[in-house]
Amino acid sequence: MTMSRLGPQPTEVLDRSTKLRFRWNGKRFDGFEGDTIASALAAAGEHVFSRSMKYHRPRGILTADYWDPNLMVQVGDDPNVRAGNRLLEAGMDVRAQNVWPSLHRDIKAANSLFGRFLTAGFYYKTFMRPAWLWPTYERVLATFAPGGKIDLDTPHRYHDKRYMHPDVVVAGAGPAGIEAALAAAAAGARVLLVEHEHAVGGHLRYSSSDSDQAVLAELRAALDASDVEVLTNSTVTGRYEDNWLGIVQRNHPIAVERLIKARAKVLVAAPGLIERPYVFSGNDRPGVITSGAARRLINLWGVKPGERAVVFTANSDGDAAAADLDRVGVEIAAVIDGREGKRVSSAQGSSRALGAVVAGGNRIEADLLVVAAGWTAPTSLLNMAGDRPVHDPAAARFFPSDPPGNVLATGGLAGDGTLDELRAHGAATGRLAAQRAAAVAHRLQAMTARARPVDGDEPAWAPDDRTPLGRDPHPELYRSDTHGMVDFSEDVGSKDLVAAAHEGYDSVELAKRYTTSTMGPSQGKLETVNTVAAIAEARGETIAQVGTTVWRPPYAPLTLGALAGRVFEPVRVSSIHPWHEANGVSTIIAGQWMRPDHYGDPAAEVRNVRTNVGLIDVTPLGKLDLRGPDIPKLLNLLYTNKWSKLPVGKVRYGMMCAEDGVVLDDGVTGRLGEDHYLMTTTSSGAGSVWEWVENWLQTERPDWQVHVTPVTTAYVSINVAGPKARDLVGRVTEGVDLSPEAFPYMEVRLATVAGVDGCFMWRIGFTGELSFEIHAPSGHGLHVWEALMDAGQDLGVGPFGLEGQRIMRLEKGHFIVGQDTDGLTLGPSTGLSPLIKLDKDDFAGLPELAWAADRSLPMIVAIQPDDPNVVPDEASQIVRGNTNEILGRITSARMSPTLGRSICLGQVEPELAAGGTKVTVLLTSGERVGATVMDHHAHFDPAGERLRG
Known part of the structure; x- marks a missing residue:
């Protein structure tokens, strides 16, 4: 099987201007934006992706979609990733699972x-004695499991949940499903x-x-143009009583996964059809693929x-695949037409590649x-609703029998037809769904907008x-005249199923559990009918007489993270958050806030701020509104510097220390009026500083006339930074x-x-650039943000996130409380001793800070590494030469886009604090760098000229 990248195809989903580099089993590969992991590897000539469970036979592409059992890989810390569905990302580290070496x-x-000894159910018949050795047998057998490795130290990632109450849920967005959704929405649902x-x-x-693409x-x-809410890369995983649905959304811009719990009045099942493999000798060999896989590879991913190629076809999909193959230059060695009674007997070749196909006694060379x-008709959701599918031998597949009135089927699940007929059936189903939803809505006193209500306590469908x-x-094509593989991941062949039936496990439910057929990654979507x-x-019976297993939720696998959902803490977002989501933000959870990371x-965001102008949403900055005549006393008590003479209209930076002299928080406070101040804190300190302030006022200074109001969420905060910031702000102010x-x-x-009154504007800057920080009423925050973005298009305005801000503050040398400090960092250790006014009468931490004034801390x-390309991990130790004597640590480190080199902040012993001192950094890899x-x-800009410009 020799695969390669074609030239651009009219229907491809690739962005060939965006190359993505990743690793596969330690080797570098390149793909394009829009590739899946599997398509990128296939384009690079890879044809083996995994090994089967029992025999560890090589496995290649089979269906090239979500249900492909042969494409399970490990991506970083994530095991059992479906490479046929997972989109490629730059920097991915992809590995095959459970193979050695x-x-x-x-x-x-x-x-x-040893295949003759590993027949179906062999583990039920062997390892019985001695019983005390069973734990050893169990550990050995576990090593053959095909799954990936779970890393218990994997960092927590954000999972979300949502509750919905739609009138109609349509599961499946093929042409019939789309028409059903549009028709139901047009009827008011x-x-x-x-x-x-x-x-x-x-x-x-x-x-x-061309006609299909036009449709x-x-x-x-x-x-x-409709009001239909569309979720792609999402699956209806279960249908429960009264259309209580579980839906897993995997393309959420913020969460890794979101579990949606939806109460639908009517469920429309429109999953289409899943192409079924054919059973014959060697059918699991890499190089044997379905017609849908061939068409996906060619038309979606080039x-x-x-x-x-040899094409075995019994329907129009096979014919279309043959035409596509021929169009892109694949030599068609033979077309074997199953409709004429012809069959494929075997696929031959090496252990890892196809070499020839045997059909009708003839050997045809092919890769x-x-x-x-x-x-196969995926009837699972209908089955979960109580419907038992019936088999039609003439059509060679299962069909719904009698689903309940609030569950409808359309598209290929319901029958066959031309594209126009399928679309018409979908539209009719959507209208019917809206009418039936109106009946339920009337019963529940929650009518849809325009659908006609129906009288009565119970819905009259x-x-x-x-x-x-x-x-x-x-034609009924399940097995050829030879035996082959039925379940590709579990290594269950047709011989195993026959043997199980002869041993008495001839019920489909018993045979499933005895042989493990249909229990692999595709959960029977490909294997059930052949089983x-x-x-x-x-x-010696018909398929209808044998019947199928009972489908239970979930329809597709769920992660434990999706089931667990979000942590039980509030997650706040600013009123600008919808704009961030719509513009490709990657978010980060920072305390109780969900913030734009980049x-x-x-x-590029850093370079744009340094060159043009950028906006960052800094709403989580703590904000306390202070009013009263004794505010200067309060500020003098809380901060280490002096505040008695701060004029109206001025802003001052201050550092807070706890009573033990340890740095507690820092921020700026501005005097807005004679008795009116606005204090800002770090984002993480918003709540704790408010408590700190109130504690002093209520327990130590209850007689002071100061009123404190936390207003963090009352204002949206936007920092406009860059050399063109004044020009931009002037256009809207x-x-x-x-x-x-x-x-x-x-x-x-x-x-x-931007026409919004009551905005506070500060001339401060954490980035080291000319900056204006705007605090606008929260309800107008999105409007102000969009006005700034619109006004600055010709100035090159662009958003930047928390990561860009942290890079720029590190370039400027600003420390972050809690990152560059810890619970032992005293005020003088920050280098801000001039701000510690020991001549004040009193302030929090004064005794400890006075004690520390004469000591080496x-x-x-x-710090700059001697090698500008080395970026030490944060918390890397600073040691003495080649010894392990710890003299400090790296607290922040980044590659500076402005300087083109790595830069750091760190804490060091006083003997190393002088400029020009050489130190040794012990990297987490064990390497030492100067x-x-x-x-x-x-x-960067130590004189602060850009900041004050």
Whole structure:
């Protein structure tokens, strides 16, 4: 099987201008934006992705989608990632699971030599005696499990939950599902459309037909113009009583996964059909793929799946695959038509690649076998609603029988037809769903907007007047004249199922558990019908007589994180958050806030602020409104510096220390009026500083006339930074002269910004650039942000996130309380001794700070590694030469886009604090690197000229 990248295809989903570099088993590979992990590897010529569970046979692409059992990989700390569905990301570290020493030379493949002893249910028949050895047997057997490795130290990632009450949920966004959603919405229903692929369209997405692509464009445009809420890369995982639905959303911009619990009045099942493998000797060999896999690889990702192909087809999908293969230059060695009674007997070749196909007694050389043997109808959601599917041998698949009135089926699940007929059936189903939702809504006193109510306490279902879809005849193709693999991940072959039936496990439920068929990653989506067919053959009965297993939730796997949901703490967002989400933000949980971390490239954001102008949402900054005549007394008590003579309109920086002299918080406070001040704190200190202030006022100074109001969430805070900041702010501000003479550094003004009165504007800057920090009433925050963005387009304005801000503050040498300090860092260690006024009568921490004044303390210093490309991990130790004597640690480290080198802050013993001192940093890898202590904290613009400009 020789795969390679094709030229651009008309229907591909790739952005070839964006290359993504990643690793596969330690080697570097490149893909494009829009690739899945599997498609990128296939384009690079990789054809083996995993090993099976029992025999560790090599496994290649089978269906190239979410349900492909052969494409389970480890991505970083995440085990069992579906490479056929997971989109490629830059920097991914992808590895094969449970192989040793390598994927291509897996020693456990020797199990195939003992296959005669590892028959179905062998673990129930062996290892019985002596009983005391069972724990040893158990550990040995566990090493053969195909899953990845779980790292118990994996950092916590954010999972979310949501409750919804839609009128209609449509599960599946193929053409019929989209039409159902549009029709239900047009009838006034609140509609949620859920699709497990990354985009809507179903089979139209990978069709090369111009007419199909025109229909797809039409449907997508209609969806965009509708009120339908669409969730892609999401799955309806379970249907419970009264249409209580579990939905896993995997494309949420903030959460790793979101579990949605939805109470739908009507559920429309429109999952389409899943292509079924064909059972024959060697059907699990890499190079044997379904017709859908071939078309996806070619049309979605521009991958040529082979050089010389045999196509076994029994339907139009196989015919279309043959045409696509021929169009992209794959030599068609033979087309074997199952509709004419022809069969494939075996696939032959090496252990890792296809070499030839045997059909009708003829051996055909080929590196690719494309199979289109039929479909499986995923009836799971209907089954969960109490419906038992019935098998139609003429159509060779299962169909719904009698689902309850609040569950409807459409599309391929309901029958066959032309594309127009499927769309019409979907639209009719949507209208019926809206009518039936109105009946339920009336009963629950929650009517939909325009659907007609129905009288009565119980819903009277609107009659089903849909024109039924037909059932196209299809040959029953389950197994050829040879035996082969049924469950590809569990290594269950048709021989195993026949043997199980002969041993008495001839019920499909018993055979499933005895052989583990259908219990792999695809959970029976590919295997169930072939499993039932094998048992039916062994029993001498029909598939309808044998029946299927009972489908239970979940329809698709759930992570424990999704079930656990978010931590039980409030998560706050600013009123600008919808804009961040819509503009590709990557968020970070910071305390109780969800904050923008970056918008794709933090280094580019830094460069833009240094060159043009940028906006950052700093709403989480703590804000306390202080009013009263005794505020100067309070500030003198809380801060280490003096506040008695701060004029109105001025801002001052201050450092707070606890009573033991340890740095507690820092921030700026501005005097807005004679008895009116606004104090700002660090984001993490907003709550604790408020408690600290109130504690002093209520327990030590209850007679002082000071009223404190926490206003952190009352104001949205926006920092406008960069050399063009004054120009930008001036375009949206009224009533304030922004010139440096009229509005100098460290002053505050009351202004009207973007037509919003009552905004406070500060001339301060954490980034080291000319900055204006605007505090606007929270309800107008989004308007102010958008006004600034609109006004600055010609200035190159762009957003920047927390990571960019932290890089710039490190370039400027500003320390962060709690990161560059700890519970032992006294005030003088920050290098801000001039701000510690020991001549004041009293302030928090005075005795300890007076004691520390004459002592040598560890100091926060700026450090630059001698190798500008080395960025030490934060908390790396600073040691004495080649010894392990610890003399300090790195507290912050980043690569500076401005300086083109690594920069750090650290705490060191006083003997190392002088500028020019050489130190040794012990990296977490064990390597030692030299570094130099700088003369001052600021790596960039130490004189502060840009800041004060």
